[in-house]
Amino acid sequence: MCGFGVRSTHAPAERCISKICLAADMTLSVRTSSVEGESTERITTIDDMKCNYSMVKAADSCSNTTAVGPGKHAIVNDTCDNQMNNNNYKKARTNGISNGHTMLHKRNGFSLTPTQQIDYNRYMKEHPNAKLIGIDGNWYDITNFIPYHPGGDLIEHFIGKDSTPVFKAFHGEDVLKHRKPVGQYIQCSSDPAAEAFANLHLFFINNGFFKTSLSWYLKKVMVTVLLFGLTWYLVTCHTQWYMHFLASFTIAAFWQQCGFFMHDFMHNQGFHNRKIDRWLGLFFGTTCLGVNGHWWRDEHYVHHALTNTVDYGQQFFDPQMREPIWAQNEKLFPFYSSNIEELCIRIQHITFIPICVIVGRIGIMLDGFKTERRWYEWFAFMLHWSWMSLLFSFLPTWRRVIIFYSLASIFQGILHVQLLISHYCKDFFQKENICVEKNWYRMQIECNINIKNPKWLDWFHGGLNFHIEHHLYPLMPRHKYREASIHIRKTCKDLGIHYDECGWFEAIKRTLMHLKKMSTHFKLDPR
Template sequence: MVRMPPESGTSVGKPERVSGAPQFFTWEEIGLRTGKGEFKEERWLVIRRKIYDISQFHLRHPGGTRVISHYAGQDATDAFTAFHKDEDLVKKYLSSLLIGELAPDQPSCEPTKNATLVNDFHELRTTVKRMGLLQPSFLFFGFMFLHAFLLDTASWLTIWYFGASWVPFLVGVALFTIAQIQYGFLQHDLGHLSVFQKTKWNRPFHFIVMGICKGGPPSQWNHMHNQHHAKPNCFRKDPDLNMHPFLFSLGKALSVELGKKKKKYMPYQHQHIYFALLAPLTFVIFVQGVVLRFAFQRKKWLEFAFIILYNVRVCLMYVPLMGFKSFMAYYWLARFLESSWFLWISQMNHIPMNINYDQNLDWVSAQLAATCNVDQSLFNDWYTGHLNFQIEHHLFPTMPRHNYWKVAPLVKSLCAKHGIEYQCKPLLTAFADILHSLKSSGEHWQDAYLHA
């Protein structure tokens, strides 16, 4: 059963399902089905010229309701390919959602998008698969886990052998912090399905590393992070922008809008000064509160149990050696340092870039507008968990990080061919650009607030 297209010249209502010839739609008709306005009950999207009705399915989408809803009324072909490593696995869902296809006179991608760039990227992705760059190295990821585990163990051994005086205390905190951040990079790899070739193996190991080693719910990470990759730096679609506008004013366009509305939650003209302290403090509190709230509200009882198990584990490891008060100082100092580390390396690729509402750009343009790279070196690769290759990571989110450097020259060539800027900068410059961007955004807000 398929839906027949509305007759030409008539208002676009909800078509009735009838059997017969294939049903055709235009981009204009699809663009109305966003879950808002006149057709607020309908959400459609396009994948390889096929049209799917996700009006009900988005509520039970395994990747979360929001990430798929963000593409309602749009072409989701490249996002679908990027997120689904095993497309055969999801065909059983797609077949029941199919309602038609693009009319023969309609282009394969929306008219506002660069069709040549889209086609060239599809060719690049075919080349990437042919080169085996989506194949993981078990030796690499085994080493990454082992070195994080040894650092974690060394933290405990330092306190056990030397005691909890200031020097071993600080050395232990440093080792614990590094272990936690490296576990974090590994769970990031597992969450992106890039450690094992089979999805069914990535999921349980992500559950273990995120739960036992990090003390967080993997489903909450997937829920938040997939949205970020689907629509990076898009306000109200990228949850990484949730601190706008309550703590920070981000991007010129949003800052001017905030100023014109006379909104002043914080002294944004000074946000480049308070970022280094307030951002990690807020992140520590936010993460600890949100992970528990998410697991409890969504009834993720097994994940909730693993969070409790993690906290019991670290308490049993350290409290007998240093006492509860010293352990609290040890733990929260490490969490603050870890949050600072994570925020600087994650935001150096995004805050200095374009931040705005969703412009419905093609996949390549959207990712390049929102991301930049940091120079490659052994230290930079390790220190950032290979997120210095943020461009390649966003274009190919399931690619194992040890292959980013191999695909980077191909991405650079694609950008050069189409006149797209491929930004790459030194690490310290990237850090400084966070503050420069915050200062600039704060000035735009202040000017609009005072003079609009």
């Protein structure tokens, strides 16, 4: 017997191939290689198992294949007369097996390589409460690390999965150098996007796409400081209402640019140093913009890792893609139940733009601080209102203060439209399928829209116009997006993946039409 309960019909001289068995579904793909160098492939159907045979050279004969039924771990543990040596294994990995490919399929089925390596089943038997995460073909025990994870409990969503592409999207190359793996597995994927975008990631690293130009950022900061200074000049040196009207526009532009800086630094795009970048993110986000920088960062990291994703069992949804007054996808419908929510969703295509623009700023400020406990966030927030109050004191009347701040909030509300139109009319996914059936790279492309605009207008969008590039490689500084988009667009074309981009007004139109369509679907939903 060679394989998972499947009798080999090939000659004894043929070699058994190392197996990766994936629990659930039903297709068994067997690839064998004969001594003459010819290769054949046959497909066998068996209940409750899906096995892909990797082309890693194994021994001449295999035995002792063990399996567990559906809903449990499926382990293949070959005992071979002549085991594959480490050189063969390293060569196989070098040839692309470990480039961020999806390996697991439902129920965490997988297999290990040589038997001298610790297998997942044995480790879990010895440590029944252990929580393992797969990265680059290695299993890491993160049980005790979770409370100290800088990204919070986001890491728990990927327990038992090959999270290589997600991990590399958020971390540098040296993060794991002090971490010892407790087991190994072979990565593989039937989706060519896995290898293509993992290799593209390496290409970007080797060609300096992740290196930040501090001179570029210095120029942007200088422009932002000029906007701030111009606002103070218009308010303090003039009493005419139209000058104060212009000042409300300049301070809105200042807030918008500070929001982009918060976004960049909270992604560690500035100095690639977590402490420095976070303090800068706190300054630009909380002190300058007035939005809780760390609260926003915590939500935004979940949004990046699990974009447009839901999990009904855990009542989980992408926190930045679900609002109580809008339902932009059928997968969000189960999260709404009240009559008020139903009424809001019926008219969501009408209220979307007005709510984003008129109450977007106030809403995000209130959301960010209603449960905040970090003293430094409150201190930075007090600094924000200190300089804002000082600015208000130069306005002649309270009426002028209210008009000034209201207009500034409305102008800055355009930023909230920018944040949402990149996702709202795109697909949603279920969390159990991410990094399992659904390759993470492909998922990111399928749930993002790019905004086409001339290069000189990039400052207005702050990098959000290249949303596909940003979601694929969030550590890449935004001044590299336009160049990176050339390579990503070509890769998508080669793979037959739709690279979705359109103009600003076209994206808004698509979003409104989609919201109207979803409101109709919501009315017809039997729940």
